[in-house]
Amino acid sequence: MKMIPPQPFTYEAGKRAVLLLHGFTGNTADVRKLGRYLHAKGYTCHAPLYTGHGGAAEELLQLSPENWWRDAEEGYRLLTAKGYREIAVAGVSLGGVFALRLGAEYPVKGIVSMCAPIQGKSAEELFERILGYAKQYKTFEGKTPDIVQAEVEAIASLPRDQLSGLQDLISNTAIQLDDIEAPVAVMQGGLDQPLYLNSANVIYEKVSNPHKSYKVYPNSGHILTLGPEQQQVFSDVEHFLNQLDWENE
Template sequence: MLIEAEIARARAAGCRHEENLPFLLGGERGQGAVLLVHGFTGSPWEMKPLGAYLAGRGFLVYGLRLPGHGTSPEDLAGKRMEDWLDEVTQGLRKLAACGHPVSAVGQSTGALLLLRAALEEPLNGLVLLSPFLRLRHRLAPAAGLLRFFKPFQNRPLTPQNLPYYYERRPVAGVHQINRLTRHLRSRLRQVQTPTLVVSAQGDQTVIVPSAMELYQRLGSRRKEYHLFGSEAPHVLTTADNPRQPETLTLTASFLAGLRRG
């Protein structure tokens, strides 16, 4: 696939920071292809450490940019679940066109989008990092109404993370996440893809037990669940997570095991 075309498309959409652009890495040893999907208000940057790790182990890795991300909160506020899902579906198909068996790894909302795509697209394996069926914020279920009165929710970010995440989260986007979880809940039994689920007790963004609920609902005959302790945060792929090295090795080992199988 031509990553230059994907980068040009991201730039045309308003993505300016280099680290927020989509990326393509590795593939020299033919271990298969992996699509990486970042989370809500994030960017491909948060998947880059995992991408580099997998590429170093012979995988062809494509880190896509979900519409509305890496640009502005206002841009994201105008995007729908269907826009994100279409980008994920196209990413899977572009990798499949390279002739490799395709697996996928998603962080948070990216994990949910991959579950939805897995209902229709053939996948070799799935790794779901911090997936969920319920968000932690007590007002999240009312986002469909709140978006008309409070368009954005402010949240603190460290200076080093400011270039890669939005300080203002569009409530309309939370409404789209609610749509996605409602859509998935009754369909998880239909997902047959081998799946690894990883979550953390220190997650302050989602209701952590809902990850186990999601895991239990999956129809996959081969599935694994791993729970980090309170020291690990919501985003598991970046250096902010003290268990990042284990996240990378768990993911790579699971995908390599599928390849051998």
């Protein structure tokens, strides 16, 4: 089957810009609908695609999490290079972690953290995520179940040391939460795993800015932007953005 790889996207509109960040093993499709929604409301939106994402799972194991962090940084720099001076950041899962880290290290107008694992999973759990992604991707390629199984088993024997680096990146971001000065909206799927629900509480409690909010979407799982309550999520993201202290009205 001919695979059409996902791509970064930029929807330009007004002077207010939003950087949209997808999750680990995800791609820009995770945030494209949100980007289109916000674009229709007058926001410029850009979403980078992390290196190795949207392709074969084997590529992910050859990369460092710092590669993906640099991709998030480059997304921010792309918007500034285009002349945008007011940038908010919204991310899903690992994208939420990156959004928080950007807020600690760069000037941002506001941060939307959706299902961010600030209390990270173990390297083994992250590796299981890669194996699940590999099975899905190879099946979508049209490979037979036997070939899919054989190739997934081959991946299971590959080194996974760099996934510990992802744990470190998440842990270091948790330490930086006190440095965030921008308003923060924490959004969490009620049907998500307990780790993510606990992480959402930690993020909300540790962010020092009093302009913060926390909302649980009871019928949603991990990827809020693709779940059954996505329209409410989109509306809430827009409401949060509209309440920020933008200089360009």
